Amino acid sequence: MHKSSVSGKLRVGSQLVEGGTPCLLFEAVRGREGATKSWRCVSWNPSAERGVLAHEAHGGMDRWVKWVERLLDVAACSHVVESGEPSLTELHCQLGGTESWWQATAVPRGEGFALWLKDVTEARRKDSKVREALERALEREERMVAEAEFRERFIGVLGHDLRNPLSAVMVSAKALCRQDSLTRFQQELGQRIESSAGRMSKMISDILDLTRARQSGGIPLFVMPMQLSTLCQQVVGELSAAAPERCILYDEQGSSDGVWDSERLAQVLSNLVSNALEHGGEEVPVIVRSYPHGDMQALEVHNPGSPIPGDRLATLFEPFQQGCTRAGDGRKRRGLGLGLYIVKELVQAHGGQVSVHSTEEGTTFTVLLPRDSRQALAVNHAQQEKLLGMEEEETAVR
Known part of the structure; x- marks a missing residue:
């Protein structure tokens, strides 16, 4: 056992002195009338010193011991000695900017007590x-x-x-x-x-x-069997009536049967054609095409005109983006810049993909759709459930 610089050594059994568990020995500091004023550490074993010095910022054993003395509940420690019953508590030390926690068991020893310590930091x-x-x-x-x-x-x-x-x-x-x-x-x-x-x-x-x-749920779709060609004719007719001064042509090639959301595909086509009308000059036609593409259905919207700058192509399908600041006739564009973003979201919700190709000959948007989007809806739902589960697991780990 090591002596404290404050007092002499309190003699106890050799098992306590040499034990591998950190231990401090305390004796009472009496007042004039013999009442216990405080408890003073008089010695400790090597294990206690090794444990404390592991927290280097505590500033040495003597400083740490004085901190423990201030933390002790005088009445509770006196009760341990008087009753002969051990007591369990926890000491939270903050020295030198470092925190340490110790599970402390006070065991009566003669007129004092031994404080067995376990580092639970x-x-x-x-x-x-x-x-x-x-x-x-x-x-x-x-x-x-x-x-x-x-x-x-x-x-x-x-x-x-x-x-x-x-x-x-x-x-x-x-x-x-x-x-x-x-x-x-x-x-x-x-x-x-x-x-x-x-x-x-x-x-x-x-x-x-x-x-x-x-x-997380995305844009809801309500799919049913339909013909894309019929939808294209309807949308082209409506947009032609709204812009009689412009020429919008529809070229149907092959079968166009599929299972899709007709209202949402009408929105896709309307956004693409409206975008083409804004970017193309009034003297050139906007061309809409639908045709089979392997086991997919293709839908194209093409307008002649200047190419979209390369730096804008990368963000063209992001929200609040514009391909150009002005329309083909020089008029300032109107709108929020959400049309192409919504096109992308609706096409992806169907399990399809949309791309753009822009050269000096004009700009072409190509939409590829699976013939039956019901499987894509099921996959999207499963992915959303998996994503929610991963987020919950990540939160638990953090």
Whole structure:
């Protein structure tokens, strides 16, 4: 046993002195009336010194011992000596910027007691990491719940609180334009209101799709057997009527039967053709083609015009991106830059892929779709479930 510089050695059995478990010996410091004022360490075994010195920042054994003396509960230690019953506690030491935890068992020895020590620092640090991981997981879960609630409110505002009054504006503008008594100026004003409301409605739809695409569930699809050629003819007809000054051609080649979401594919084609109309000059046609491509179905939209710069091709399908800042006729482009991003998300949701090829001869967007998208929907659902499981496991590990 080593003597403390404070007091002489307290004699105990040799097993205690030479034991491999760190041990400190304490004696009472008495007041004038014989009451115990405090407990003072009088010696320790080599194992205790080796254990403490492992925490070098504690500044040596004497300093650490004085710290322990201040941590001891005087009344509790006195009870151990008086009752003859051991007591278990834990000491948390902070010296030199280093923390250590010790499981301490006080065992009565004569008029003092022996304090057997077990270094549990690593265990407590692991416990602390587990607690921190749990706290992070709870914070993450609360944040995800808050974000989900915000998205729901956001979608609700867009889908109901904004769309309903906007629909009223569009219906009123259409009714106004049908009035025979309107002057030419009033007719143009009504058409302008209707056109602007239509653009606002399109922006709202794009933002809704962006929000859904960023959620774990993605954009929902409702697939059924259909003919892509019939859909192409319908969309081309609608866009031609909306832009009578432009030429939109449709070239159908081979069979176009498949199982897809007709409304979402109409949105894909409408976005691609609208993009082509904005980038191409008014004197050149936009060409839509559908044809079999191996066991896939291909859909192409081509417009002559200047090529898209290479640095923009890499981010063309990202949200809020524009292929060019101005349309082919020099007019500044309008919109949020979500059209091609939504095209990519809808095509991928079908299990397909979309690509772009842009040269001096023009720009061509090519969509490849599996004949039956039901399998892709099942795979997407399984991947989402797996991703959620991996996120939960990662949270538990952290």
